[in-house]
Amino acid sequence: MVAKVVSVAPVGFDGRIVEVESDATRGLPNFRIVGLANKSIDEARERVRSAISNSLLDFPASHLTINLAPAELPKDGTHFDLPIALAVAVSSGQLRQQEVSGAVFAGELALDGALRPISGAITIAETARSSGFSTVYLPRENVAQALLVTDITIIGIDSLKQLFLHLKKEAAIEPSTTQETSAHQTQQYEGPLLDEIRGQDQAKRALIIAAAGRHNILFSGPPGAGKTMLGRVLASLLPAMSADEKLAVTKIHSLAGELIDGSITARPFRTPHHTASRTALIGGGTHPKPGEVSLAHMGVLFLDEIPEYPRATLESLRQPLEDRTVTVTRAQGRAQYPADFMLVATMNPCPCGHFGDELKQCTCSSSQILSYQQRLSGPFLDRIDMKLPVKRVPHAALMNHDNESKEQHLDAMKQIEVALDAQRNRYGSSSKYNSNLSNRMLQLHAHQTPEAQALLLSAAEKLQLSARSTFKTLKIARTIADLDASDAILPKHVAEALQYR
Numbered sequence: 001m002v003a004k005v006v007s008v009a010p011v012g013f014d015g016r017i018v019e020v021e022s023d024a025t026r027g028l029p030n031f032r033i034v035g036l037a038n039k040s041i042d043e044a045r046e047r048v049r050s051a052i053s054n055s056l057l058d059f060p061a062s063h064l065t066i067n068l069a070p071a072e073l074p075k076d077g078t079h080f081d082l083p084i085a086l087a088v089a090v091s092s093g094q095l096r097q098q099e100v101s102g103a104v105f106a107g108e109l110a111l112d113g114a115l116r117p118i119s120g121a122i123t124i125a126e127t128a129r130s131s132g133f134s135t136v137y138l139p140r141e142n143v144a145q146a147l148l149v150t151d152i153t154i155i156g157i158d159s160l161k162q163l164f165l166h167l168k169k170e171a172a173i174e175p176s177t178t179q180e181t182s183a184h185q186t187q188q189y190e191g192p193l194l195d196e197i198r199g200q201d202q203a204k205r206a207l208i209i210a211a212a213g214r215h216n217i218l219f220s221g222p223p224g225a226g227k228t229m230l231g232r233v234l235a236s237l238l239p240a241m242s243a244d245e246k247l248a249v250t251k252i253h254s255l256a257g258e259l260i261d262g263s264i265t266a267r268p269f270r271t272p273h274h275t276a277s278r279t280a281l282i283g284g285g286t287h288p289k290p291g292e293v294s295l296a297h298m299g300v301l302f303l304d305e306i307p308e309y310p311r312a313t314l315e316s317l318r319q320p321l322e323d324r325t326v327t328v329t330r331a332q333g334r335a336q337y338p339a340d341f342m343l344v345a346t347m348n349p350c351p352c353g354h355f356g357d358e359l360k361q362c363t364c365s366s367s368q369i370l371s372y373q374q375r376l377s378g379p380f381l382d383r384i385d386m387k388l389p390v391k392r393v394p395h396a397a398l399m400n401h402d403n404e405s406k407e408q409h410l411d412a413m414k415q416i417e418v419a420l421d422a423q424r425n426r427y428g429s430s431s432k433y434n435s436n437l438s439n440r441m442l443q444l445h446a447h448q449t450p451e452a453q454a455l456l457l458s459a460a461e462k463l464q465l466s467a468r469s470t471f472k473t474l475k476i477a478r479t480i481a482d483l484d485a486s487d488a489i490l491p492k493h494v495a496e497a498l499q500y501r
Contacts, residue, residue, distance in 0.1 A: 001024075001090075001097075002021055003087045003091040004020070005019075005090065006133065007079065007083040008127045009075045010077070010124070010255060013123075015126065016073060016127065017104075017128075018073070018080075020083040021067040022084070022087035023067075024088075026063065031045045031049065031064045033045060033066040034067050035066075035070075036072065037068055038076045040076065041075060047078075048109060050112075051109040051112070052088065052160070055113035055161040055164065057160075057164065058092065059092075060088065060091070064091070066084055066087060074287075077120070078108035079119075080106075081107060082108075082115065082137070095167060099167045099168070102134065103134075103135040104124065106138055107138060109160060113159050115140070115157055117261065118139060121145040121146045122148060122251040123251060124146070125138075125152055135153045135154075135175075137157055137163060139157065142156070144262050145261065155173055155175050192232055192233050193409040194233055194408040195407070196229070197233065203390050204408070207412075208483070211234060211237040211238055212419035212420065212479050212483055213419070213423075213476065214342055214433040214435040214436065215435045215475070215476060216344070216384045216385045217343075217345075218346070218347065219346045220346070220388070221349070222348065222357040223354075225391060226393065230390065231344040231346055232302070234342065234344050235299065237412060238342075239416065239417060239420060240265075241267055244430075247263075248297060249268060249297055249298050250263040252290050252338070255289065255290055256290045267299035269299055270299070274303075276292065278312065281293060282317075283328050288330055288335035293339040294326055294337040296339070297340055301341045303346075304345075306346065307347050307348070307376060314377075317380070318379060321343065321383040324339055324341075340436070347376075349369070349389075350368065350373075351364050351369075357392065358391070382468050385435060385500070386476065418483070419479060434478045435475055442471060445478070446477075451490075452488075452491045455494045456470070456474065456477075456498075459473075463498075465501065473497045477494045480497060
């Protein structure tokens with residue numbers, strides 16, 4: 001007889017139902033897996049054979065054919081071990097078809113029959129729920145993640161033998177609950193606070209605006225001015241993630257294999273090295289996986305000393321910055337991942353770093369300075385909302401703490417929350433911010449006074465701003481108005497926004 005056990009194949013950010021079919025026929029003993037399976041699935045034959053035997057079950061001495069349907073879909077991952085083993089047990093008569101129907105199974109088998117954790121547990125649970133299945137069987141280590149998906153029963157298992165006894169109704173396994181796994185969470189991001197930064201009042205103000213409207217920002221200045229510290233502060237200014245955001249972020253990190261158990265509760269802060277390849281940054285590979293831009297989804301992508309990154313790598317960021325998604329196309333398939341991140345970058349103004357420095361003379365030639373600055377193309381810079389020069393802080397100001405507020409960070413977070421509340425009420429969504437408004441929505445919600453509109457048009461003509469830059473200036477002005485709790489965009493809001501372009 002032909003047995004069928006259901007599993008899921010992750011395809012990009014989503015998943016597809018896969019039927020694992022098993023047919024045992026007469027002939028010389030053989031074990032074949034077909035259905036466009038990769039090397040890890042092909043090697044499942046040996047794991048499944050040993051796991052079945054070591055679980056005190058019988059491995060049939062017949063001609064076994066395993067088919068993963070649909071056959072044209074490329075399949076990857078060791079999580080097909082468990083459904084293959086169950087399909088073999090059904091086709092050999094040790095289990096009945098109705099005992100495995102109506103549920104989704106996934107898990108990697110050890111040679112002794114134990115279950116090992118897998119990646120993509122959330123994708124498996126979500127796909128099962130959307131396809132009408134009510135129960136998912138997963139390795140116990142993956143239960144904490146899968147329970148983030150509501151309205152579906154998650155059952156954690158430790159071994160093939162335990163699952164077999166459960167399906168035969170000889171030793172029931174209780175469904176997992178959220179209370180059992182609530183402790184499995186990542187630690188909060190612990191970065192510097194605004195209170196730790198001396199001086200740099202304009203840069204701090206820019207950080208607050210960037211966090212309030214989710215605007216990309218670039219700091220430029222001499223070495224030691226505090227650019228890196230300013231960039232790291234931003235992650236701690238952002239508000240806590242919503243339940244949907246936690247689910248999406250945890251799902252991406254699980255698909256990438258970076259997170260097996262638990263969930264991510266802090267906003268991601270990714271800092272790829274400047275030697276990172278385009279594939280590492282954008283995503284891809286023979287079997288596409290999320291890159292740094294997707295792993296920074298709902299968080300911050302921090303590129304320190306951005307001119308040191310290869311120009312081709314930076315140019316590949318232009319599409320994610322615009323569309324907030326990444327589509328990776330390969331010969332074996334196409335995968336799409338979300339990439340709604342904030343870009344925070346720093347750079348020196350020249351190779352020596354002292355061009356424009358009031359205290360130290362620059363030693364670079366004009367051609368060296370021009371060549372260094374041209375590492376960032378115009379179209380790429382046009383996609384960065386805010387650009388701010390950062391000057392060196394005098395040593396006296398660094399040592400004088402008397403005039404510094406002790407609650408700058410707390411006050412800034414309160415301001416940011418006011419601006420975010422205004423955006424939620426205006427757009428009716430917790431995922432819409434001023435920075436990701438379409439031009440049509442911007443025209444509807446950017447209520448400018450006639451004086452503010454005249455100032456923006458005059459500045460756009462004199463500064464020869466592109467259409468994109470003009471709209472980005474308007475978005476920044478909208479955020480500044482929200483920080484001031486103003487429904488209308490006033491000339492002072494436009495004037496401040498123009499300082500950052």
